[in-house]
Amino acid sequence: MELDSDDEPIAKRNGKLPISIKDMPMGELSDDDDEPLGTKIAQKKVAIEKAAAKTAKAARASDAKAKKATSKKVVKDESDDEPLSKPKKRQSNGVASSAKKTNGVKKDESDSDAPIAKTKKGATKGKVAPAKKSAVKFEKESSKDGGDEDEENEEYRWWDMPKKEDDSIKWTTLEHNGVIFPPDYEPLPKHIKLYYDGKPVDLHVEAEEVATFFGSMLHSTQNVENLTFQKNFFNDFKEVLDKTGGARDKDGKEVDIKEFEKLDFTKIFEYYKALSEAKKARPAAEKKAEKAERDKIDAPYLYCKWDGRKEKIGNPRVEPPGLFRGRGEHPKTGKVKKRVMPEQITINIGKDAKVPNPPQGHKWKAVVHENSATWLAMWQENVNGQYKYIMLAANSAVKGQADYKKFEKARELKKHIDRIRADYAKELKSESMADRQRATAMYLIDKFALRAGNEKDTDNEAETVGCCSLKYEHVTLQEPQTVIFDFLGKDSIRFYNEFVVERQVFKNLKMFKKPPKENGDDIFDRLNVSFSKQNLKTVGLTNMLQTSHLNKHLSSYMPGLTAKVFRTYNASFTMSRLLQELKIDQKSTIAEKIKLYNDCNREVAVLCNHKRTVGASHEAQMEKLENRIKGLKYQRWRTKMMMLDVDPKLKKKKGAEYFQLDNDLDEDWIKEHQTFLVDEQRSKIQKKFEKDNEKSKEEKKGKELPASELKERMKSVSELEAKFKKENKTKKVEAEGKGPTVERFEAAVEKINERIRNLELQSADREGNKEVALGTSKIVSGPKNYARTCSNQVSELHRSSLDRCFCPQGQRPD
DNA sequence: TTCGGCACTTAGGACTATCATG
DNA sequence: CATGATAGTCCTAAGTGCCGAA
Numbered sequence: 001m002e003l004d005s006d007d008e009p010i011a012k013r014n015g016k017l018p019i020s021i022k023d024m025p026m027g028e029l030s031d032d033d034d035e036p037l038g039t040k041i042a043q044k045k046v047a048i049e050k051a052a053a054k055t056a057k058a059a060r061a062s063d064a065k066a067k068k069a070t071s072k073k074v075v076k077d078e079s080d081d082e083p084l085s086k087p088k089k090r091q092s093n094g095v096a097s098s099a100k101k102t103n104g105v106k107k108d109e110s111d112s113d114a115p116i117a118k119t120k121k122g123a124t125k126g127k128v129a130p131a132k133k134s135a136v137k138f139e140k141e142s143s144k145d146g147g148d149e150d151e152e153n154e155e156y157r158w159w160d161m162p163k164k165e166d167d168s169i170k171w172t173t174l175e176h177n178g179v180i181f182p183p184d185y186e187p188l189p190k191h192i193k194l195y196y197d198g199k200p201v202d203l204h205v206e207a208e209e210v211a212t213f214f215g216s217m218l219h220s221t222q223n224v225e226n227l228t229f230q231k232n233f234f235n236d237f238k239e240v241l242d243k244t245g246g247a248r249d250k251d252g253k254e255v256d257i258k259e260f261e262k263l264d265f266t267k268i269f270e271y272y273k274a275l276s277e278a279k280k281a282r283p284a285a286e287k288k289a290e291k292a293e294r295d296k297i298d299a300p301y302l303y304c305k306w307d308g309r310k311e312k313i314g315n316p317r318v319e320p321p322g323l324f325r326g327r328g329e330h331p332k333t334g335k336v337k338k339r340v341m342p343e344q345i346t347i348n349i350g351k352d353a354k355v356p357n358p359p360q361g362h363k364w365k366a367v368v369h370e371n372s373a374t375w376l377a378m379w380q381e382n383v384n385g386q387y388k389y390i391m392l393a394a395n396s397a398v399k400g401q402a403d404y405k406k407f408e409k410a411r412e413l414k415k416h417i418d419r420i421r422a423d424y425a426k427e428l429k430s431e432s433m434a435d436r437q438r439a440t441a442m443y444l445i446d447k448f449a450l451r452a453g454n455e456k457d458t459d460n461e462a463e464t465v466g467c468c469s470l471k472y473e474h475v476t477l478q479e480p481q482t483v484i485f486d487f488l489g490k491d492s493i494r495f496y497n498e499f500v501v502e503r504q505v506f507k508n509l510k511m512f513k514k515p516p517k518e519n520g521d522d523i524f525d526r527l528n529v530s531f532s533k534q535n536l537k538t539v540g541l542t543n544m545l546q547t548s549h550l551n552k553h554l555s556s557y558m559p560g561l562t563a564k565v566f567r568t569y570n571a572s573f574t575m576s577r578l579l580q581e582l583k584i585d586q587k588s589t590i591a592e593k594i595k596l597y598n599d600c601n602r603e604v605a606v607l608c609n610h611k612r613t614v615g616a617s618h619e620a621q622m623e624k625l626e627n628r629i630k631g632l633k634y635q636r637w638r639t640k641m642m643m644l645d646v647d648p649k650l651k652k653k654k655g656a657e658y659f660q661l662d663n664d665l666d667e668d669w670i671k672e673h674q675t676f677l678v679d680e681q682r683s684k685i686q687k688k689f690e691k692d693n694e695k696s697k698e699e700k701k702g703k704e705l706p707a708s709e710l711k712e713r714m715k716s717v718s719e720l721e722a723k724f725k726k727e728n729k730t731k732k733v734e735a736e737g738k739g740p741t742v743e744r745f746e747a748a749v750e751k752i753n754e755r756i757r758n759l760e761l762q763s764a765d766r767e768g769n770k771e772v773a774l775g776t777s778k779i780v781s782g783p784k785n786y787a788r789t790c791s792n793q794v795s796e797l798h799r800s801s802l803d804r805c806f807c808p809q810g811q812r813p814d
Numbered sequence: 815t816t817c818g819g820c821a822c823t824t825a826g827g828a829c830t831a832t833c834a835t836g
Numbered sequence: 837c838a839t840g841a842t843a844g845t846c847c848t849a850a851g852t853g854c855c856g857a858a
Binding site: 220325399402406548612684 | 816819820821822823824826827828836
Binding site: 816835836 | 837838839840841842843844845846847848849850851852853854855856857858
């Protein structure tokens, strides 16, 4: 392998801690083949390394040998350390098909009001009836004989496949069964109504449905109390009312609905709440059966056949109608998102594949065979005109490959980063204002992981910004070189940071903020080199540094380099560095290791400004945790005292210190805690009794347990109470249990210690995490370990390297 | 040379299954 | 064995960036 370690982007070399695939020398593999993750990656990577063809060939050969030696037939491949299976038959992917780009689907005009008469009942069953014969079948019917999974179900190891020259063509054959439509609206029962001005009103179903959109989300104060949300909803609601004949009172007289404040959805809300609670309360078996039923109906839509392979579809469902939940101050939040009709949906499918049937009485908008695209179905949503796609799942080959490419690109950036940095450092002082702005923007993107910041439509979107769209008021300067950023970024997440920057950057920003600029003006306002004053006049001051220009400049350093690559690069680089800096104590517990890992993860999340809103429950939870720790400490102390009870001489032996009460446990707290323990026991007994009682009633038809029984059982509670009382007085604790020995108590103390340690760790971890969104999507794509964490910016490789050094026996923390 | 159409990634939050734990 | 916390999944909004037409 032509490892040129110095060029390695993300990872730094370190024999102990191979951060990237390429970092792992081949030699390392052989002698440690029960290493769960890293090994496999390395092998895989070796197999696909395109460059040195012969080296790669050699590697593949040895790889094949390894395969012969160790395995015969791979069945399910759960074990990660198993050798590579040979690439399967290559689909010839040549495909001349220089298919033109257009798919003939033009902007969706107003045919959202498609003329399909959508009746209440008729259409209901109209779900695409999976055409009996020709629909794609994914069940393993062919594998009667072998016993194990048939060929098709074998994992497709795209990472073992030769690299494709042309990746603009995404598939040759594509079969699927279309999409899953949401269930039709089920009208409310007659007695559940919307109220207006205190009186129930009747609505046309269509209007009623819209009312339920709002009514069913009353719990979500976030939305429901938002004035824009209310206004938008109300406008759309009134529109439907107008269209459908308005609202009527019980005598059939029209009620003019004029004020949102007079609408009362609580009856609707309570109805749905009761419904879902009833659903939840049903016996498990029933729930299971229903789920199985649903799954069965969904099954044909969950997978497709992509170049002959079975691939999982990401979200095969058409989005259900509802209210648009735009984030932040989105001007359109609360508007009605209409039901998507088949007439709006374009299907993308192989030329020779059977086109899935649209629901009874409906038609697709179009059927195309766009093999340069990865989507299976597409429509435009009515609120913002956004395109919605049905695509493959993240663990599919196409997505995996794309993901892989992303990290390769970030890796590639390492080779150029020094030059790029040197250049923009120089250009910070450029004569040309445009260059200076560009260089400053690059500095911010590189240093602080800002997003590019494309232009936005200010009227129809929330006002959020990225680097290039930073406005005057988002940047505050503090001499001599501190910059305070305060703006809303993607998803209206606040970015607030005070950074000390290079003096030149500070000077530049100061210059970019010079009058006559004021609030609302772009910081980076120069889009091009040749800008004379009059040009500026004629074009206006609105020209900003556009991301496309920035990207064009970047691509001159390296093909495909764009602003977003810096985020991936810096996040990965940081993760890599942090993991290497970790001081791993061999004796650390799993919990401690997890904590360390989370610390790294957290730091990267901070870099990327991945935040979450800290819930109100957080505080309460922290307190609870704290109390549990205290409770354990108390228990530990009591156990120690019992030791003393068995052998008073211990006090000398172990020292008085050992038996000291922890100083965060004061007398009041202990009293409180004791009451708590007593209460707890009481309610436990009560509960148990009630349950036994039920049982008795059932078994011995109606025979209740006598109250005396309960009294009897409750005795232990008062005993406990008495015991505590006595302990409080004597400051001694009687040894509990049969055959109390010092050893036994010592063991108990040790156990408690362990638990305390864990909880304390947890507590610290959680506190640190409260605002930070750690990678939620641990998507496993492609090679099992080539997943992502830390919100798609950091390769899973880091995780595996972590596991490698953390978990010798493959006992992964998660 | 810009602009909008389009395709795809990134992201937070809601929802749900699972796990720990008392 | 219930119950609450946590992890994992689903959902879809909100970004980025490319490309071709005007």
